[in-house]
Amino acid sequence: MRIAVAGGTGRIGGLVVTELTRRGHEAVSLSRGVGIDLLTGVGLRQRLEGVDAVIDATNPPVADIAEAEHAFATITRNLLTAETETGVRHHVALSIAALDAVAGNPHYYGKRAQEREVAAGSVPFTIVRATQFHDFPAMIAEWTVVDGEAIVPPLLVQPIAPADVAAALVDTALDAPLSASFDIAGPRTEDAVDMARRTFTARGTDLPLRASWQGAALGVEFAGEVLIPAPGTRLAPTSFDEWLAAGAR
Numbered sequence: 006m007r008i009a010v011a012g013g014t015g016r017i018g019g020l021v022v023t024e025l026t027r028r029g030h031e032a033v034s035l036s037r038g039v040g041i042d043l044l045t046g047v048g049l050r051q052r053l054e055g056v057d058a059v060i061d062a063t064n065p066p067v068a069d070i071a072e073a074e075h076a077f078a079t080i081t082r083n084l085l086t087a088e089t090e091t092g093v094r095h096h097v098a099l100s101i102a103a104l105d106a107v108a109g110n111p112h113y114y115g116k117r118a119q120e121r122e123v124a125a126g127s128v129p130f131t132i133v134r135a136t137q138f139h140d141f142p143a144m145i146a147e148w149t150v151v152d153g154e155a156i157v158p159p160l161l162v163q164p165i166a167p168a169d170v171a172a173a174l175v176d177t178a179l180d181a182p183l184s185a186s187f188d189i190a191g192p193r194t195e196d197a198v199d200m201a202r203r204t205f206t207a208r209g210t211d212l213p214l215r216a217s218w219q220g221a222a223l224g225v226e227f228a229g230e231v232l233i234p235a236p237g238t239r240l241a242p243t244s245f246d247e248w249l250a251a252g253a254r
Contacts, residue, residue, distance in 0.1 A: 132186035145201075
């Protein structure tokens with residue numbers, strides 16, 4: 006199949022391109038490097054000629070709720086318009102598990118706007134909602150370093166390996182559209198502070214950690230079991246321990 010990947014040079018998009026190629030499919034990257042502007046739609050129609058499905062793994066940087074809603078909704082509308090014009094048969098969007106449980110985060114507002122556009126469009130779709138990635142705690146630790154010490158909120162998560170997310174997106178694109186969403190998660194729950202500490206150790210990074218919501222990159226709306234997926238969630242195979250053993254990348 007010929008499958009286009011929006012955000013094909015990004016973290017997950019790049020893994021999707023690799024996975025498609027490994028399976029013998031043609032991956033068409035939708036990125037600025039090939040003349041595509043997802044926020045204006047420039048170049049999209051020509052690039053989608055002959056494409057069977059589109060996987061949207063975009064993750065635009067956003068500063069506030071208004072910017073997030075605008076960016077995610079605009080990109081999605083532009084993709085769907087070009088897909089309709091070129092006869093794309095399946096739109097696959099990467100979203101976030103427990104999306105409706107978090108109210109105050111701009112990124113979550115943007116993802117909800119994206120999902121609304123996908124559901125309202127005319128292209129058959131499937132939305133894949135993934136839990137946080139294995140490197141998420143280390144990433145948010147690096148966002149907030151005070152006096153040489155990283156602050157990590159005491160989150161409970163059920164993290165998933167990025168490569169497993171890419172594989173799930175490819176599986177979904179190759180299947181028939183569900184016109185619905187489903188959740189995917191890693192095999193077990195983990196503590197974010199412990200995950201960040203073990204990730205830095207595996208990478209040989211010397212960064213002291215402090216567990217706190219005060220000054221953390223995320224607010225208390227993420228506390229408790231908010232991020233834990235619902236029963237029946239599809240479980241990916243790679244555990245956090247296995248990801249660490251493979252190099253924590």
